[in-house]
Every structure is written in structure tokens, then in C-alpha cells.
Amino acid sequence: MGLFASAKAVVIDAWSWLNYKPLYSDQLGMPNRRAFPEAHATWVPAADERRLAAYKMLKAYDGNQVAELTAFRDGDEARERREFGDPSMFVDTITSHVLGEEQTITVPGAEKAGDGGGPDAETAEKVQTLLREWADEELLPMRLLQVERKAVSLGDGVYLLHWDGDKQRVRLKTFDPGFYFPIIDEDSDGSDFPDRIHFAWELPEDKARRLPARLRRITYHLDWIRPQTANGVDRTSRPVRATVMSDPTDDQPAQPILGRGDTLDPNGSITRLYPWSEQPSYKTCYLTDAIWELGDLKAPIDIDSLPMDKAHFATNSQGEILDQLDLYQDFVPVIHVPNTVPEPGEHWGQSSLAKVLQVFDELSGSDTDSSRASATTGSPILAISGKAVNGQTQYTAGPGMVFTLGEGGAITSVETSGNLAELRNHVHDLKDRAATTARLPAVALGTSDPAQFTSGYQLELALGPLDSLISGMRLARDHADRLLPKMVQRLFQAGQHPDWAGLPVLPAKLMRGAYTPTDKAAVLAEVKDAREAGLISLETAIRRLQEIGWPIEDAEEEIKRIDARSFEDARNLADALGNPKEVASFLGRKAPDEPEAPAVVLPPAGLNPGQEDLEEAHPNGSGEGGGNT
Incomplete structure (x- = not known):
């Protein structure tokens, strides 16, 4: 036992x-x-x-x-x-690579606007423009960096989106994953979106304001639609939300009132038709924001079973008590970003540091030993033998010091520089081992000699491990990159913003730019040859040049500028179509006004062609001398 x-x-x-x-x-x-x-x-x-x-x-x-x-x-x-900061350097490097040089929201079909794409292309371009304007206002690149650094270093990142009635736009927040507590069903395989999510953290004691230690919990819960509620109080005068009831009549007692746009189906369930859906929904998302005093929390409890009778509910900027407030949306506006593709049945990603932590521990130990060895190298160990002079037994060594030794005296120095060199070599070996394990080649870390790569192909081979690393990490983020602009569109429609009125929710994606150094000359030659051979379109060529870092901000505008100077192509188009308006549209210009053709004057009936002119010259049928001609 x-x-x-x-x-x-x-x-x-x-x-x-x-x-x-x-x-x-x-x-x-x-x-x-x-x-x-x-x-x-x-x-x-x-x-x-x-x-x-x-x-x-x-x-x-x-x-x-x-x-x-x-x-x-x-x-x-x-x-x-x-x-000495090696883990932080690894995190910063991987974060920059997984983000790419730039991040852009794109809507498929927007590139065809103004080029015969029809009304669908015009709508796609409008949605894309609105999304990009929102991204600029909401500082999206900074939010992405915050979440990606959390995901790379900790394994998970979290977005929270909500409608701000004061600013009249969708707000984007980022949360530390340590505050994130999803309630995952036992039957879930880990990839299912949770219906209930908590954000919780402790608030320290504030003696100046006489506030004890507290716990704050924000909950988003997807549940059945219930009758309308409004601000109220319970029996202890605590602010809560209460069900709105109709006035009673002689024939009927007070009844719960349905929310705006809600209807009852034949089974008695409440349904709601959302702007982004064609089918009525039975679900809505409720928001609760409450604070508990830690002294009121007695075991056994956890974050999902806190005593609601001890909660003190917060109030938003519109004065609404956040006690299961109906948000009028059929989704939880929280996006979890795993750093890696989760294992089957798992919800969480894995930190990029996970597999190299033991190497970092060894590296820290070697750095400590090197620091101690460098002290003995700078101040060498001296051994003095022989008879002491005047009874002196203690000596202090320093630059320019002279020691007087007695008969048979000698000074021996212990050389430790060789040990220091070996320790430094060991440190370099450990750094290489960590980079290899983390799949970060020296060229990605910026520690390789550029002269060793004589061609773009050699550089591409050296970046092979990094390509596989970033490919897997971006695959884990693909769903979040599509879900973010989708939720933004829905929240703008739920907030009834006038710019989004009548617009559909279109599939959009957050596109990440290139992350590796590229042989631009080789790619340019490749694109040029393929374009001249007619194997790729101009749109594909422009997109490929954008990927390698060419300063092209807007592909559509760049194509319009190129077409405006493509006179040879315009001449071929004129020969093929014979339509000046089509040619002018291709060049981005206005077709010239065509002069009107002169009216055709037909000769009188009964006259042969040309006889009319003779009649005008000789009305009497005689020549100048009066004789017949």
C-alpha cells in the first residue's frame, strides 16, 4: 500500500x-x-x-x-x-510570420465591379468597402496582433464583438484566454461552437473605495427566445430585468408581451426572423454582466453555477440592466482562435513554445554558467606559493598590481577562458536545436548569412520547415478569418446602421499577406512569361505581385490604370467589336460624339439618275445659244 x-x-x-x-x-x-x-x-x-x-x-x-x-x-x-529573452524572440518571430506583411478583408466578386460584373459585383464591392472602412476605424491590425501574440505564446486567443450604440459601429475586443471559460457539451468533439461562454476574473480589494475582493463574470448564452423584459427590481430592491406584462382585462389576465418582430408558432414557441436569415429562428443570445463578492462564494460552486441571488448586475450606456439582456442576434459574438489545429475531441490549441521549453531551460542554465565563467575569465584565479613577505597572507589582485614574493615564491593563474568558449559553443548549439524543433530556420530568424543563398530556389528550400509551420497555423485560423467579417456584417444589420440597410451578408475573409522573403526578380519573370503566353489573367498577375510585396494597394484600381494605357489592346478590341463605346469603357474614357449624317435627298419620280441636274442647268431644254442640245 x-x-x-x-x-x-x-x-x-x-x-x-x-x-x-x-x-x-x-x-x-x-x-x-x-x-x-x-x-x-x-x-x-x-x-x-x-x-x-x-x-x-x-x-x-x-x-x-x-x-x-x-x-x-x-x-x-x-x-x-x-x-535573456529567447522565448520572447521566438514568439515575436512566429507572430509576425503568421500575420503576414498585411491583412486585408476581401469579398469574392468585388473585383468585377465596374467591369461588366452586374449588380452582384457592385453589391460585393460596397460590402467590401464598408468592411475595410470599419477595419480602419476599429484598428483591426492592432487587434489582430494582440490576439495572435496570445495565441502563439499561450496557445489560444479570443475575440469579442459587440454593437456600440453610442459610436454606431461594431466594436472588437480581445481577451486573455485565461479569462475565457466556454461551457462545452460532453457530446461535443471540441470543434462545435459552445452555446454558453463566460469571461471571468477577480477584482482585488479596493480599500480606498471600501470594496472587498470580487469576481466579475460576463456571460453570453444562446437560448430560446423568451417574452420581452425591461428594467425592474426584485423583492430586495436589487436591479434586475423583469418580464413585461400586458394590462389585465375583464376577460383575460395579464399576459407576457412579445418582443419586437416576435411571433408565436402553433406550438406556442416564440420565433424571430433576423435580417440575415430567410428562415425564422427560435434562438437568441442573452448577455449577463454581474459581480459577486468572493466572501459570498462558498464551495461547492464553479464559474457556471454561481449563486444568482448574490449577483450585482451591471448597466450599459443605454441604462439597460445586463441581466439576461436580449441582444437580438442568433449567435454568440465570441471567436476562439486556436494556435494549432486541436486534437480530436479537444477545444484548445497548443503554444508554439510547448515543444521547446526544455531546450529553453537548458539554454537558461548554460547562460547562467557562461555568466559565472566570464567572471573568472575577467578576474582570473591566482595561486601564490612561497614564503610570505612581512607576514602578508592576503592579496588583492587588480590591473597594474605588483606583488612582492618571498624566497621561492611564485604566482600561478588558473586559465578558464577555454571553459567559457565551450559554454558559448554549447549555447549556440542549443539555440540551433530550439530553432530546429520549433521549425524556425536561421533565415527566418535573421541569423543566417545572405551570401549562402545564391538563388531563390535555395532560399525556398531553406524556408521549407517554416512553410509547413505557417501553413498549419493558418489552417487553424481559417474559420476565424471567415467568421470575423461575417459577424461584423450581422451586427451592423442588427444595429440597423443606415449604410448597411438592404445589404446581404456576403462571404468575406480576412486575407493574410506574404510572410517569407521572396526572389522578386524570379517571380516577376515567371508572371511576365505566363501573362504573355495567355496562361493567367491580369487579375491573377496583379494578385501574385501583391503577394511578394509590390506596392499595389488596390488591385482593381491598378488594373484600371493599366487598361487606361493599353492602346494596342483597345485597337484590337475595336477591330473585334466595332463598338466605340466598348473601347472607350475599356480605356476608362468617354466615347466621342458621332456627327450626324446629312439627310439624303431623293430625285423626283420619273427622272433618270443625273437628269435632275440637267433640268436645273437648262430649264428650257436649250443650250446657251438657244439651240437644241
């Missing part, structure tokens, strides 16, 4: 790559309570304890603070370990 009681539990889950650290996984496979008190809070579900501890550990690697956490277990000596 004693043997089995002392055996360590082996936990294999999405976070087991951290099991090698005793600080993270104790005898029962749980994180150290002193180092990770947040993970052991009473309201944190047991299934999320290892996840929250893993986030804190990864954040410590990113911020050069692993020694601070390790000191909880190994004592103050752990703080002497050196950390």
Missing part, C-alpha cells in the same frame, strides 16, 4: 507537455498551489486548473520570469538563473 500511495499520478492531456516541471505537476498531477493560486480559486472548474497554470507558466517564459516562479519550490537560489 505504501508503494502505491507514493506513486506519482501520470496525467496526459492537452497540457501534459509541462509535466516535466515538478512546479507544474505534483504527486497528483496538479500545479503548485503557492506558485499558481489563481488556478486553485474556488470558482475555477477543476478541468481548467491545469490550463490556467500552463498559461501563467508560458507567460513567465515570455517575460523572463521563470526564475521567479521556480523560487516558490527551489528557494531564492533559483532567482540567480539568467534569462
Whole structure:
């Protein structure tokens, strides 16, 4: 029994790559309570304890603070370990590559607007323009960088979208995944979108305002449509939302009132037709924002079972109490961004640092040893032998110092520079090992010699591991890149913004630019040959040049400028169609006005052609001398 009681539990889950650290996984496979008190809070579900501890550990690697956490277990000596920012450098590099040089929202079909694409192309162009204007106002590139850095370093990132009635636009927020608590059904395979999501974090005690430690929870819940509610109070005068009832009559008691646009189906269920749907829906999303005092939370509870009678609900800018407020939308406006494609049955991604943490630990140890060795190299160890002079037994070494030794005296220096060189070589080997494991070649890190690549093909081969890495990471983000502009369109329509009135919700995607250095000359020659051979269109050629970093901001406008100077193509078009208006439209110009043809005057009936002129010259049928002609 004693043997089995002392055996360590082996936990294999999405976070087991951290099991090698005793600080993270104790005898029962749980994180150290002193180092990770947040993970052991009473309201944190047991299934999320290892996840929250893993986030804190990864954040410590990113911020050069692993020694601070390790000191909880190994004592103050752990703080002497050196950390020189290698994990942070890896995170920044991978983040820049997965983002690409630029990010653009595109709507398929918008490129055909003004080129015979019809009304559908014009609508697509309008939606694309509105989405791009929103992206500029909402600082989308900065929000993307915030989420992507969280996803790369921690394994997960989270977007939250909501309609702002004051600013009259959709707002985009980013959340730390440590605040994100989705309620995933047991039957889900991990990829299903959760119907209930919590954002929760603790608020520290505020003695100046006499506020105790509290817990704030924001909940988005997709549920059945219920009758209309309004601000009210409960029996304890606490602000809540209450059901709106009709006035009672002699024939009928008070009845719940339906919300705007809601109808009852034959089964008694409430349905609603949303602007982006052709079929009525039975679901809507409810928002709850509440605060609990930590002293009121007694076990057993977790984030999904907090006592609602102890909650204090917040109020939005329109004065509405956020107690299951109906948002009039049939989706949860939260997007989870996993860093990698989750394993079957899993919801969470994996940090890009996960597979190289042990290498970083070795690197930190080697850096610490190198730092100590450099001290002995700069201030060498001296051994003095022989008879002391005047009884002196202590010496202080320094530049320009002269020692007087007695008979048979000698000074011996211990040479440690060789050890320092070996340690530095070991550090370089560990960095190469970390880069290889993380699939970051030296050319991607900027540490390779450019002279070793004599052609674009050699560069492409060297970037092979990075290509496979970024390809998998962008695949994990593909759904989020499509879902973001889709939700933005729906929220603008739910907010009844006039610019979006009558517009459909079109498929759009957030496109990420190139991430690797490219042999631009080789690509240009390739595009030129394919274009001249008629194998690709001008649109494809322009798009390919954009991908390699050519300064082309708008492909449609660039094509119009090219067509406006393509006089040879315009001449061929005129020969083929014989229509000046088509040719002028191709050149982006106005067709010249054609002069009207002179009216045709027909001769009088009965006269032969040409006889009319003779009659005018000789009306009497005689010549100038009066004789017959």
C-alpha cells in the first residue's frame, strides 16, 4: 500500500507537455498551489486548473520570469538563473510570420465591379468597402496582433464583438484566454461552437473605495427566445430585468408581451426572423454582466453555477440592466482562435513554445554558467606559493598590481577562458536545436548569412520547415478569418446602421499577406512569361505581385490604370467589336460624339439618275445659244 500511495499520478492531456516541471505537476498531477493560486480559486472548474497554470507558466517564459516562479519550490537560489529573452524572440518571430506583411478583408466578386460584373459585383464591392472602412476605424491590425501574440505564446486567443450604440459601429475586443471559460457539451468533439461562454476574473480589494475582493463574470448564452423584459427590481430592491406584462382585462389576465418582430408558432414557441436569415429562428443570445463578492462564494460552486441571488448586475450606456439582456442576434459574438489545429475531441490549441521549453531551460542554465565563467575569465584565479613577505597572507589582485614574493615564491593563474568558449559553443548549439524543433530556420530568424543563398530556389528550400509551420497555423485560423467579417456584417444589420440597410451578408475573409522573403526578380519573370503566353489573367498577375510585396494597394484600381494605357489592346478590341463605346469603357474614357449624317435627298419620280441636274442647268431644254442640245 505504501508503494502505491507514493506513486506519482501520470496525467496526459492537452497540457501534459509541462509535466516535466515538478512546479507544474505534483504527486497528483496538479500545479503548485503557492506558485499558481489563481488556478486553485474556488470558482475555477477543476478541468481548467491545469490550463490556467500552463498559461501563467508560458507567460513567465515570455517575460523572463521563470526564475521567479521556480523560487516558490527551489528557494531564492533559483532567482540567480539568467534569462535573456529567447522565448520572447521566438514568439515575436512566429507572430509576425503568421500575420503576414498585411491583412486585408476581401469579398469574392468585388473585383468585377465596374467591369461588366452586374449588380452582384457592385453589391460585393460596397460590402467590401464598408468592411475595410470599419477595419480602419476599429484598428483591426492592432487587434489582430494582440490576439495572435496570445495565441502563439499561450496557445489560444479570443475575440469579442459587440454593437456600440453610442459610436454606431461594431466594436472588437480581445481577451486573455485565461479569462475565457466556454461551457462545452460532453457530446461535443471540441470543434462545435459552445452555446454558453463566460469571461471571468477577480477584482482585488479596493480599500480606498471600501470594496472587498470580487469576481466579475460576463456571460453570453444562446437560448430560446423568451417574452420581452425591461428594467425592474426584485423583492430586495436589487436591479434586475423583469418580464413585461400586458394590462389585465375583464376577460383575460395579464399576459407576457412579445418582443419586437416576435411571433408565436402553433406550438406556442416564440420565433424571430433576423435580417440575415430567410428562415425564422427560435434562438437568441442573452448577455449577463454581474459581480459577486468572493466572501459570498462558498464551495461547492464553479464559474457556471454561481449563486444568482448574490449577483450585482451591471448597466450599459443605454441604462439597460445586463441581466439576461436580449441582444437580438442568433449567435454568440465570441471567436476562439486556436494556435494549432486541436486534437480530436479537444477545444484548445497548443503554444508554439510547448515543444521547446526544455531546450529553453537548458539554454537558461548554460547562460547562467557562461555568466559565472566570464567572471573568472575577467578576474582570473591566482595561486601564490612561497614564503610570505612581512607576514602578508592576503592579496588583492587588480590591473597594474605588483606583488612582492618571498624566497621561492611564485604566482600561478588558473586559465578558464577555454571553459567559457565551450559554454558559448554549447549555447549556440542549443539555440540551433530550439530553432530546429520549433521549425524556425536561421533565415527566418535573421541569423543566417545572405551570401549562402545564391538563388531563390535555395532560399525556398531553406524556408521549407517554416512553410509547413505557417501553413498549419493558418489552417487553424481559417474559420476565424471567415467568421470575423461575417459577424461584423450581422451586427451592423442588427444595429440597423443606415449604410448597411438592404445589404446581404456576403462571404468575406480576412486575407493574410506574404510572410517569407521572396526572389522578386524570379517571380516577376515567371508572371511576365505566363501573362504573355495567355496562361493567367491580369487579375491573377496583379494578385501574385501583391503577394511578394509590390506596392499595389488596390488591385482593381491598378488594373484600371493599366487598361487606361493599353492602346494596342483597345485597337484590337475595336477591330473585334466595332463598338466605340466598348473601347472607350475599356480605356476608362468617354466615347466621342458621332456627327450626324446629312439627310439624303431623293430625285423626283420619273427622272433618270443625273437628269435632275440637267433640268436645273437648262430649264428650257436649250443650250446657251438657244439651240437644241
